[in-house]
Amino acid sequence: MSETRPETDARRIAAEARDRVRFEEDALALSDQVYRVARHLVGSREEAEDLMQEAYARAFRSWRSFTPGTNLRAWLLRILTNLNIDRGRRLQRTPDMQPLEAGDYYLVDKLEETGGPIAHEERVDQRLSQDNIVAALSAVPHDFRDVVVLVDIGDFTYQDAAQILDIPVGTVMSRLHRGRRILKAQLAEEAVV
Amino acid sequence: MCDCSDCEKLLQPYLDRVLSVAEELEAKEHLAACDYCDRRYRFEEELRMFVRQAAAEPMPQELRERLAALRLAH
Numbered sequence: 001m002s003e004t005r006p007e008t009d010a011r012r013i014a015a016e017a018r019d020r021v022r023f024e025e026d027a028l029a030l031s032d033q034v035y036r037v038a039r040h041l042v043g044s045r046e047e048a049e050d051l052m053q054e055a056y057a058r059a060f061r062s063w064r065s066f067t068p069g070t071n072l073r074a075w076l077l078r079i080l081t082n083l084n085i086d087r088g089r090r091l092q093r094t095p096d097m098q099p100l101e102a103g104d105y106y107l108v109d110k111l112e113e114t115g116g117p118i119a120h121e122e123r124v125d126q127r128l129s130q131d132n133i134v135a136a137l138s139a140v141p142h143d144f145r146d147v148v149v150l151v152d153i154g155d156f157t158y159q160d161a162a163q164i165l166d167i168p169v170g171t172v173m174s175r176l177h178r179g180r181r182i183l184k185a186q187l188a189e190e191a192v193v
Numbered sequence: 194m195c196d197c198s199d200c201e202k203l204l205q206p207y208l209d210r211v212l213s214v215a216e217e218l219e220a221k222e223h224l225a226a227c228d229y230c231d232r233r234y235r236f237e238e239e240l241r242m243f244v245r246q247a248a249a250e251p252m253p254q255e256l257r258e259r260l261a262a263l264r265l266a267h
Contacts, residue, residue, distance in 0.1 A: 039250050045250075108232075128243065153248045153249075
């Protein structure tokens with residue numbers, strides 16, 4: 001039997017407990033930002049809350065696999081997006097729609113067709129409501145929505161989004177472009193009808 | 194003279210600040226010369242801010258407490 005040194009062991013255990021507490025506190029401090037993204041990755045508030053709880057439970061269990069000094073918010077989002085895919089919500093909730101092929105200017109052109117030219121000083125919220133945005137976002141197919149939500153709402157870089165979703169940066173860029181176009185086409189439908 | 198199809202191609206990467214210096218200059222020149230594209234650029238910029246604000250929904254306090262309760266027993 002190997003000889004253990006109780007003092008060294010005690011110190012190691014105390015240091016580990018300290019690291020774990022710090023990790024948990026850091027992760028909880030980011031929960032608002034993680035929720036902002038989670039809320040729009042799934043269709044409803046209830047689903048977002050379930051997903052957050054699952055993700056945090058898993059994060060707390062596997063805290064040792066986080067490398068201190070790296071991006072904790074991206075690490076948490078990676079757990080969350082993986083869980084979201086594992087739970088098959090992607091398949092259940094993807095609406096059966098053909099993405100509209102629209103240009104970058106589609107929305108603004110459409111708004112101008114129906115409501116007259118957009119004035120220089122006019123604000124977007126004079127033409128679109130918060131409900132329009134939330135509804136349009138939830139109608140974007142998941143593969144595209146995940147990227148739009150991570151980059152445009154979560155403020156992640158292309159590189160972070162690529163790591164979180166485990167896809168190449170080029171795919172992030174193309175899905176982002178397409179996703180924003182679909183979002184604007186949805187908004188045009190929402191706002192103009 | 195503004196070529197609007199070129200301008201539209203540059204619009205999204207310009208908004209994302211990922212253009213090279215030369216491309217960015219080209220986009221700026223287009224926007225300065227073309228009122229049509231300039232108004233669309235401003236709209237896109239505002240839209241992106243608006244999407245971010247409109248999507249923000251505060252986390253329910255109850256969820257915050259439930260997450261804190263998931264911490265491992267010490």
